[in-house]
Amino acid sequence: MIAFADDTPLAAILAEVFRFGAGESCGKCTPCQRGTPQLAAMFEAAMAGGRIEPGRCADLLDALGAASLCGHGRGLAEFARAVQTHFPEEWKACFS
Amino acid sequence: MLQLTIDGIARSAEPGRLLDVLLQAGAEVPHLCHDPRLTPHGGCRLCLVEVDGEPRPVASCACQAEDGMVIRTDTPVLRALRRTHLQLLAESYPAAAMEAEPQHPLHRLFAAYDVEPGGQLRDGLFLDDSHPYIGIDMTRCIDCQRCVRICEQLQGQFVWEAWHRGAALRIAPAHGATLLEGGCVSCGACVDSCPSGALYDKRVTVEVEGWTRTTCVYCAVGCQMEVGRRGGRVVAVRPAASPVNRGHLCVKGRYAFEFNHSPERITWPMIRDGEGWRRVSWGEALDFTAAKLRAIVAAHGADAIGVLGSARATNEENYLAQKFARVVLGTNNVDCCARVCHTPSAKALKTMLGTGAASNGFDDIELAGAFLICGANPTENHPVVGARIKQAVLNGARLVVIDPRRTELAGLADVHLAPRPGCNVPLFNAMAATLIEEDLLDQAFIGERVDGFDEFADFIVDYAPERVAMECGVSAADIRAAARLYAAGRPSMCLHGLGVTEHLQGTEGVMTLINLALLTGNLGRPGAGINPLRGQNNVQGAAHMGCDPATLPGGHSFKEAGARCASVWGGALPERHGRNLLQMVDAAAAGELKAMWAFGYDIYLSLANVGETSRALSELELVIVQDLFLNETAKAFGSVFLPAASFFERDGTFMNSDRRVQRIRQVVPAPGEARPDWWIIQQLAARLGRAEGFDFAGPQAIWDEVRALWPEGAGLSYARLEHESLHWPCPDEQHPGTPVLYQSSFPVGQRAMLAAIAYLPTPEQTDADYPLLLLTGRTLYQFNAGTMSNRTPDTVLRPADTLDMAPADASRLGLADATPVRVTSRYGEVVLPLRISRQVQPGQVFATFHRSEPLVNRLTSSIRDLQVQAPEYKVTAVRVTAVSA
Structure with missing residues (x-):
């Protein structure tokens, strides 16, 4: 469970979820062990006003969603995809 | 067979891991965390494939192939996922490594996916x-x-x-x-x-x-x-x-x-002239040796010569060595290093059951419900088998270890019995008494396959655990617990080592172990048996090829095989009993033996009681040493040195501990003038006027003669050995081999007889002057006389022989770890670095014997096994003092 204020930007929520997810990764499979920290860093940077490279982010999320060993990695990818679906404006903002 | 569709092509495959099936079918599926020796991991996520009906790609290393699967191994989606994973792995990977080794499989994979190390x-x-x-x-x-x-x-x-x-x-x-x-x-x-x-x-x-x-x-x-x-x-x-x-x-x-x-390899023949060695040609060395042998036979008879085969040499070479002794020289004075290790096992097994070798194979390790490991330390001395036993125990097999030391396996054991050295017979008898008293017997097996039960039951009453526990130095309850585990574990596999055989009652110790297997039906079935862990690559083969005064090729007696051998060899066999190795040494000391020919065997370093060995060998007129190096026997007593090719430099076969005959193949040419043992024996035979019967073109031709003489080995052709791992008996070329002996009967008959063996304490006992009992043995990083292992970086891992002592004894004697201590027995003394070890019990010490200095066999006694005269390396009374004292 993650508590956040109703005005917390989605980039910050994404950064927190992936930071938490990276910390909780067991480290066994490549996309989760090595991909999740990169995604966390990307959203962290976006939160600070930086721009995420969309192709790289999509590759990492694809790998995490399609190829990670357990539900941990897949769930993280689904979370990102849900933000993309339900908050397309804020999602896009991370990439511009 | 499964029917699958792989990349659009219909394929049949054996069931198995999907990745293995795909690789077998020739699909190029990348993988990094997969190793067929290991359970599936599924971590690297490179072996992903698409399977119809699966929502997302699956890791093929971690799933089983199933009938009807439709699989795609190479699609744009898979390639993209694999590339992402390789990029993630490559980010921390050093670029220099890839530049230096472009052909490394990982680097080729990076290159194939256009990934650069970060x-x-x-x-x-x-x-x-x-x-x-x-x-x-x-x-x-x-x-x-x-x-x-x-x-x-x-x-x-x-x-x-x-x-x-x-x-x-x-x-x-x-x-x-x-x-x-x-x-x-x-x-x-x-x-x-x-x-x-x-x-x-x-x-x-x-x-x-x-x-x-x-x-x-x-x-x-x-x-x-x-x-x-x-x-x-x-x-x-x-x-x-x-x-x-x-x-x-x-x-x-x-x-x-x-x-x-090693620069110490001797690569040309040498003769010792006066005080020094002189390089000579093969012609001169062989002429000199032949002339000396001829003169000794003429003056003293053929029985004045002894020939020693070798575990280092091939079956073919040992066969030729004994044939040389019997046919060319005319003596049965032929033996090998089995004499000092497992000849007691071979004797006991042959006498009681009919075959002088392990009853079961190593593949039975995973089938055993329990292990009884006696006087063996397999994780150091047979490490690959030790690891298999360890895995079996970690997977739930029960384990009884009988060893005076707390070995690695003893540390994992359900019951560890640490008897006083020399007490195997009463201890194994007490286990037998427990089996009978507590009715832990296999009555059906005893009824069908065992003789002498009633007499044995009467005899064994005197060995009830409570009666002998004190003498053995273990608790009666532990003896009973060990017997119960062995009986309940069936199939229970007994493996034993030199801690059983190298005793006054070595052969009889093995016989008392065989009793346990007979009483519990642990013979003639997979996962059971009595299995000596042979110590050296081809020690089983050396004796089995006839390098034993009483044994002809195939492990047969003269009665069984004499006529057959005489007919193939074209002449009568020598009729006089031959001397075994120890009897040769005794005869040398008595002036009756004049020459010895030892190949691949440093007898001076290896035999117990160096003082006596030295006195005996110094009496010899001719000592022929055939080896890679100028070993201690050659240095001290050698007359002629014949440089041998190593096992890397010749062809032939070795026989392993579980009765498999396996090929060795030449990898590199022999250096200088070094030659295979079989070549040297044939040259010498020719010079002694017996070229016929010693004119084989090579090892395969020699082996074919062995097969003609050994019915149980007839099916072991070189052609089959190329691709099969066969256990003898294998009587014909269609026979699948026999991993488990005695399934329906014993060579001695339908039934085997229990052996009532009374305990006879060794005369080698402690007293006030010699209060500690010394055991000797090997260590993981060194091997026997150290001829090979001491010339490798193993010396970094194990730089010296040590004397291991319990902390309590070291503290009582005021001795500090890693300091030199003087060890004195009734026969000699050496100085060794002390190693304080909790593996050793108080009252006992343990020394390895891998080095010529200090020569630990200066300490050991001349006591020998009662039946086959293996030296009692495992019990020597000593005292230990500080070097300054």
Whole structure:
């Protein structure tokens, strides 16, 4: 469970979820062990006003969603995809 | 067979892991964390494939092939996922490594997916440059955990661990600051499995030109290995897939090969003139030797000569050696180093059951419900079998260890009985008494297969655990617990070593073990049996080929095989009883034996009671030493030195501990003028006027003569040995071999007789002057006389022989760890560095014997096994004092 204020930007929520997810990764499979920290860093940077490279982010999320060993990695990818679906404006903002 | 569709093509396949099936079908599926020796991991996510009906790609290493599967191994989606994963792995991978080794499989994979190493150094990587063989460069680690898993699943050592988790995960030893501190036994399995080069063989510094499969030359497990060569030198060894070792090796087999190119190799014949050795031609050396032998036969008769075969030599060469003794010289004075190790086992098994060899094979280890390990330390002395036993025990098999020392397996045992050395017979008898008293018998087996039960039951009452426990130095309750575990575990597998045989009652000790198997029906079935762990590569074969005064090729007696041999050899066999090795030494001391020919055997270093050996050997007129090196026997007593080719340099066969005959193959040419033993024997036979019968073109032709003389080996043709791992008896070329002996009867008959063996204490006892009991034995990193292992970096791992002593004794005697101490027995004294060890019981000490200085056999006695005269290396009363005292 993650508590956040109703005005917390989605980039910050994404950064927190992936930071938490990276910390909780067991480290066994490549996309989760090595991909999740990169995604966390990307959203962290976006939160600070930086721009995420969309192709790289999509590759990492694809790998995490399609190829990670357990539900941990897949769930993280689904979370990102849900933000993309339900908050397309804020999602896009991370990439511009 | 399964029917699958792989990339649009219909295929049939055996059931198995999907990745293995795909690779078998020729699909190029990349993988990094997969190793067929290990359970599935599914970590690297490179072996992803698409399977119809699955919502997302599946890791093919971690799922089974199923009938009807439709699989795609190469699609744009899969390629993109694999590339993402390789990019993630490559980010921390050093670019320099890829530049230096473009052909490395991982680097080719990076290149194939257009991925470049990023070289971003991770923090907290494990560093250790201290191991002599295993190199570590964790900047190349990709966290596949194959090292962690193979150390657990193959070696059972649990050295490596995946520390932390997620991105912070790092591979490092679970304990200690270095690999060796972490309990590494240097088997190299982690190096062998590592796909990235993070772990590597330090001593392999050149690219291998080619690999040759052969059989290991150290212990008698008979591991199959591939030997890499370059420029005529052995430069690398790696394990081969084989039922014997299943892709595993130990430190000696894998790493201790550099002796082969030691500058100390003697590569030309030599004769000792006056005080020094003189290089001579083969012609001169052979003429000199033949003339001396001829003169001794003329003056003293053929029985004044003794011939010693060797565990180091092939079956073919040992066969020729005994044929030479019997046919060319005309004497049965032929023996080999089995005399000092497992001849008691062979004698006991042959006498009671009919075959002088292990009853079961190593493949039975995984079938056993319980193990009874007696006087053997397999994790050090037969490490690959030791690891298999360890895995079986970790998987739930019960374990009884009987050993005065707390060996590694004793530490894992359900019951560890640590008897006073010399008390095997009463201890095994007490187990038999327990089996009968508590009705833990296999009545059906006894009814059908065992004789003499009633008399034995009457006899054994006197050995009830409560009566003998005190003498044995163990508790009666533990003896009973051990007997119960052995009976309840059926099939229970008994494996024993020299702690049983090298005693006054060595042969009888083995007989009392056989009683236990007969009483519990642990013979003639898989997962059971009585199994001597033979100590040297071909010691079973050397004796089995007839290097034994009373045995002809095939392990047969003169009565069984005399006529057959005489007819093939074209002449009557010598009728006089031959002398065994110890009797040869006695006869030399008495002036009756004048010459000895020893190949691949340093008898002076190896025999007990060096003082007596020395007096005997110095009486000889002619000592022919045939070896790789000027060994201690040659240095002190040699008359002629004949340089032999090593096992890397010739062809032939070895016979391992579980009755398999396996090929050895020439990897590199012999250096200088060194020649295979079989060539030397044939040359000498020709010079003694007996070229006929010694004119074989090579080992295969010799082996075919062996097969003609040995009915149980007739089916073991070289053609079959190329691709089969066969246990004898194998009487014809269609026969599948016999991994388990005695399934329906014994060679001695339908029934075997229990042996009522009374305990006879050794005269070698402690007293006020010699209050401690010394045991001698081997260690993981060295091998026997050290002729080979002392000429390798194993000396870094085990630099010296030591005297191991219990902390309580060391403290009582005021002796400090690692300081030199004087060990004195009734027969001699040596100075050894002290090693305080909790493996040793108070009142006992343990020494290894791998070095010529200090020569530990200065201490051992002349007491021998009552039946076959193996020396009692395992019991010597000593005192230990500080060197300054």
